Amino acid sequence: SAVISQKPSRDICQRGTSLTIQCQVDSQVTMMFWYRQQPGQSLTLIATANQGSEATYESGFVIDKFPISRPNLTFSTLTVSNMSPEDSSIYLCSVVQIPDTQYFGPGTRLTVL
Amino acid sequence: KQEVTQIPAALSVPEGENLVLNCSFTDSAIYNLQWFRQDPGKGLTSLLLIQSSQREQTSGRLNASLDKSSGRSTLYIAASQPGDSATYLCAVKGKAAGNKLTFGGGTRVLVKP
Numbered sequence: 001s002a003v004i005s006q007k008p009s010r011d012i013c014q015r016g017t018s019l020t021i022q023c024q025v026d027s028q029v030t031m032m033f034w035y036r037q038q039p040g041q042s043l044t045l046i047a048t049a050n051q052g053s054e055a056t057y058e059s060g061f062v063i064d065k066f067p068i069s070r071p072n073l074t075f076s077t078l079t080v081s082n083m084s085p086e087d088s089s090i091y092l093c094s095v096v097q098i099p100d101t102q103y104f105g106p107g108t109r110l111t112v113l
Numbered sequence: 114k115q116e117v118t119q120i121p122a123a124l125s126v127p128e129g130e131n132l133v134l135n136c137s138f139t140d141s142a143i144y145n146l147q148w149f150r151q152d153p154g155k156g157l158t159s160l161l162l163i164q165s166s167q168r169e170q171t172s173g174r175l176n177a178s179l180d181k182s183s184g185r186s187t188l189y190i191a192a193s194q195p196g197d198s199a200t201y202l203c204a205v206k207g208k209a210a211g212n213k214l215t216f217g218g219g220t221r222v223l224v225k226p
Contacts, residue, residue, distance in 0.1 A: 001159070004156075006156075031212060033213075041218075042202065042216045042217060042218045042219055043157075043202070043204075043214075043216045045213055045214070048212070048213070058213075090154070090156075092156055092157070094157075096212065099162075099164075100144065100145055100162065100164070100206070101147065101159055101162045102147060102159065102204070102206075102214060103159060104149075104156045104157040104158075104159075105156050106155060106156040107154075107155060107156040109154055
């Protein structure tokens, strides 16, 4: 099974600032996914990140707000830009490994004041 | 559009009782269904993956069934323990959605000693 780490594990940020979340996987994967889980809610997919191409964003999420980098097959970053209290959530990265199991990182708990 | 529902939203049982968690989905054209466990403020742990061609999967005290035609899956946890207290999420990978998972809202389980 994939082992996924995320940094930071949690942060408290001021309104209007930006935070970059890092995701590291212990093996090479083609696709990495970024999810958001708002308080008391289930998971919502933000975007799919493929190495060497632009990320694909889901409806309601835009690149200016959530820029994503995918420099290689084991690493990705998600930036939450110009934050507001509504961005307070757990952000999780995820990968799929053969045969078809999806694995998740431990999450980054973000609080915006 | 695929919709995934989990009922009940919360469940409290005495230790030793068997747990039955339900998941329903509206579009039966799926690749697979996956059950996850999430502890408060943490990431997701994969419990079981059922491919669309399978009827059930077992791992230790956990057994998950899949009835694709009726759009239902059930997760059984035998002889529950306080350590089983967590939120349980089901997610389907639908053929219409490519590689993306659609999550249910989760069932929050409390096992009382």
